[in-house]
Amino acid sequence: MLQEEMWDDEVAEGYDTPGTGVFAPEVLGPTVDRLVELADGGRALEFAIGTGRVAVPLAERGVPVSGIELSRPMLDQLRTKADEAAVPVVVGDMATARVPGEFQLVYLVYNTISNLLTQAEQVVCFRNAARHLAPGGRFVVELWVPELRKLPPGQRAMVWESATGYIGLDTYDVLHQQVVSHHFRFDAGAGREARLLRSPHRYIWPSELDLMAELAGMTLESRHADWTGKEFTAESRSHVSVYRTAGPR
Template sequence: MRQDQIWDAEAARRYDTPGTGMFAPDVLGPTVDKLAALAGDGAALEFAVGTGRVAIPLRERGVPVTGIELSQPMIDQLRTKDADLPVIVGDMATAEAPGRFTLAYLVFNTIANLLTQREQVECFRNAARHLDPGGHFVIELWVPELRKLPLGAPATVFSSEPGYLGVDTYDTVNQRVVSHHFTFDPDYRREARVSRTPHRYIWPAELDLMAELAGFELESRHADWSGAPFTADSRSHVSVYRAG
């Protein structure tokens, strides 16, 4: 299934959760703070801008933001909140946005939506084409949880909470993972709703090599947007690359 088929009208309608989850102030606040500082007096380009979760508050901070987005329903949802934010319809590995930028960024694991290594490298190269010398490319990405896989088992539970269960199934030969999202009524009064999203997972060292191929160098890596140290036990990272 193509990404534009996964992120359909139903997915766009359910994506926004104001004040909770990805939209919680303690999640979104540090994200916007970090990106605004890196953008400085320049403009920012968000790959896979989605419904504007990050782009809209970043724009409210005074940073000019342009988005690239493949899914028209996600753009339509964004438009209910911001009618003027420039959005280029296209793939983040190839789409071109007018102007020059001091910052390009990808949040919440979105680079893994590109399902081949070639496409992921092209995403880095696309960022490099848009950035001024010395500009930054920021990627937020989860760390594959292969250490949690029991011998011979293909899946891990990455989240379990009332009304939601998240399971990742791994294809370690092809470096693929499918995230299965089960949303259900904790009182068992309705059947569960299931959605699935495919990804190609990337190790931090592989990500750094992709960056080098596109002319970037790693400037910093932390476990989250607040700057916590990245360790062997970190479940995700925020990596900041500087363009040559």
């Protein structure tokens, strides 16, 4: 399934969960705070801006934000919150689409770079970020760490989250560095029906990201386990990596 087909009207309409999940204040607040700091008074560009979960509150904090988005249904949801004048968006692939102007910050949140399913596409995405950045500008990537150590020998599937009304399960193809996330959502009552969303990804190791950045003319400035600045360790399940182009600081 193509990415633009996966993020259809049904998914877009159910994506926003105000006050909970990735929209919870304790999740979204530190994200926006850190991005305000990294923008350093300049313009910001979000690759795969989606429904504006991050971009809208970032713009409300006074950071001029533009975006790139492949899915028109997701963009339609964004437009219920902010018009084109407030958050301009170019419809297209984040790896190749060009937004007018120069930016101090380009960012990719919530594992979105893994939606590009080949290493070549991911490298092109880094180069597209560098192409948009002013000298000394930053590219920020939020990404999960592949949990292959938890995968039982000889098995391809692993449950990574189980909560009321939700089960998250990943199936791995370790030969090709591919993973499909299966999101099962169901009512807490006695009903037997469940809704399933599958999303394909290419997982990336942190060191591999660093090499992609080097190929695009950027270097690693910092890496933390989350947006609050928690130390990144061998046990961290995710990371926020900040890359910088050469030039004024």
